[in-house]
Amino acid sequence: MRLKQKGLADIADDPEAFEAFYRRHFEAVTRFLARRVGDPHAVADLTAEVFLAVFDSAHTYRPGKGSEIAWLYGVTRNTLLAERRRSARELRANSRIAGRRLLDGDDIARLEERIDAESPARRAMDAMAGLPENERALMELVAVDGLSPAEAAAALGIRQGTARVRLHRARRALQKIPGVLPPLIMEGQR
Amino acid sequence: MNETFEDRLLAELKTEIAARRQARPAPAGRRTTGRRFFAAAGVLGVAAATAVAVPVVIGSGTPAYALTKNPDGSINLKIHELRDPDQVEKDLADMGITADITYLPLGKWCGNLRVTPVKGDNFSLTPEEITSKDPAVKARMRERLESSPSYKAVEMRNGITIHPEYIKPGQIVMIQVAENPVEPTVDNPGVNWQVAGMLSAGPVKPCQVIDEPGAFEIGDATPPPGS
Numbered sequence: 001m002r003l004k005q006k007g008l009a010d011i012a013d014d015p016e017a018f019e020a021f022y023r024r025h026f027e028a029v030t031r032f033l034a035r036r037v038g039d040p041h042a043v044a045d046l047t048a049e050v051f052l053a054v055f056d057s058a059h060t061y062r063p064g065k066g067s068e069i070a071w072l073y074g075v076t077r078n079t080l081l082a083e084r085r086r087s088a089r090e091l092r093a094n095s096r097i098a099g100r101r102l103l104d105g106d107d108i109a110r111l112e113e114r115i116d117a118e119s120p121a122r123r124a125m126d127a128m129a130g131l132p133e134n135e136r137a138l139m140e141l142v143a144v145d146g147l148s149p150a151e152a153a154a155a156l157g158i159r160q161g162t163a164r165v166r167l168h169r170a171r172r173a174l175q176k177i178p179g180v181l182p183p184l185i186m187e188g189q190r
Numbered sequence: 191m192n193e194t195f196e197d198r199l200l201a202e203l204k205t206e207i208a209a210r211r212q213a214r215p216a217p218a219g220r221r222t223t224g225r226r227f228f229a230a231a232g233v234l235g236v237a238a239a240t241a242v243a244v245p246v247v248i249g250s251g252t253p254a255y256a257l258t259k260n261p262d263g264s265i266n267l268k269i270h271e272l273r274d275p276d277q278v279e280k281d282l283a284d285m286g287i288t289a290d291i292t293y294l295p296l297g298k299w300c301g302n303l304r305v306t307p308v309k310g311d312n313f314s315l316t317p318e319e320i321t322s323k324d325p326a327v328k329a330r331m332r333e334r335l336e337s338s339p340s341y342k343a344v345e346m347r348n349g350i351t352i353h354p355e356y357i358k359p360g361q362i363v364m365i366q367v368a369e370n371p372v373e374p375t376v377d378n379p380g381v382n383w384q385v386a387g388m389l390s391a392g393p394v395k396p397c398q399v400i401d402e403p404g405a406f407e408i409g410d411a412t413p414p415p416g417s
Binding site: 013014015018019026048052055096099102104 | 202
């Protein structure tokens with residue numbers, strides 16, 4: 001398959017290749033966002049932003065360096081961080097596609113369900129809020145988003161060894177917190 | 191309706207891909223001439239027709255409107271928001287079409303004849319024709335309308351579809367659109383938009399804005415006042 005040989009370079013160029021990529025990952029992206037954003041309109045705006053960002057950075061994907069989804073979560077995370085730096089209003093004004101304008105009532109209901117369904121994940125992330133930023137980012141991707149430590153390292157652009165050390169440290173800190181976390185952490189171990 | 195946010199966003203993103211693909215070959219700061227541009231657009235159109243059933247979008251790709259070059263050579267203009275008519279004109283010029291685009295709020299219209307009618311356009315109707323119920327007369331009126339160059343060149347289908355083969359050199363496509371800024375309701379009747387498209391043999395005259403209260407009359411669906 002061409003995609004595997006050439007990475008994702010042509011998804012920014014080839015509507016067919018892009019559609020296949022989009023259909024593969026649309027749900028994962030909205031879920032990732034629904035775990036972090038509580039408003040369906042904002043999820044829609046951000047989903048549009050993420051796939052627009054994919055066009056700009058498709059050439060940075062290296063198949064050897066991790067799965068597509070790890071790379072895409074990296075893009076999604078960066079989009080989200082960029083959005084938090086800017087005001088939401090500014091984001092909308094600059095965006096080429098206003099995601100929220102494409103929503104109808106059913107879509108909003110579906111996104112709200114999705115946001116509700118992800119509430120345990122949000123609680124888990126709240127529990128991690130006390131960790132240092134670099135450990136927390138890694139823990140989120142592994143324990144909440146279900147990436148392997150290697151994939152999470154790829155998503156964050158750090159070395160696997162670094163990721164392992166940080167995860168170990170984070171886990172030790174989190175063991176003191178009762179409740180949701182230990183099984184989630186175990187789930188991330190693959 | 192089966193279409194979801196997922197489908198609609200995909201459609202927008204594909205439009206963006208096409209716009210990018212179109213934007214790339216043109217070197218920055220330099221515009222290709224209409225003729226050469228046409229050649230390139232033709233090649234793109236064929237590529238799109240064979241590879242995927244996605245229309246190739248020519249133009250800046252701003253969300254206010256979308257310009258699509260169809261494989262048969264016609265150009266599709268979909269206006270989503272009434273802003274930046276100058277950019278629509280520029281993008282159409284790049285495709286070899288000289289156009290005059292005017293946007294108005296609903297309830298306003300241009301009271302003057304802005305175009306110099308082209309040869310073959312004959313929309314004048316006698317009072318007898320307008321009031322006639324004779325199917326033969328109606329068929330003749332319709333035939334006259336459909337055979338006029340303006341009707342063929344600016345087709346009100348799928349947004350606005352422009353057929354360059356019916357536009358002679360020097361002719362200008364005049365398009366004026368009035369949009370209702372509010373959603374029409376029973377309490378606030380009106381149509382969503384009004385649009386007119388016509389060819390002009392010479393420069394298009396400025397719009398003399400007049401009130402067009404007819405835009406808010408949508409027939410007998412609402413009872414008259416006092417009833």
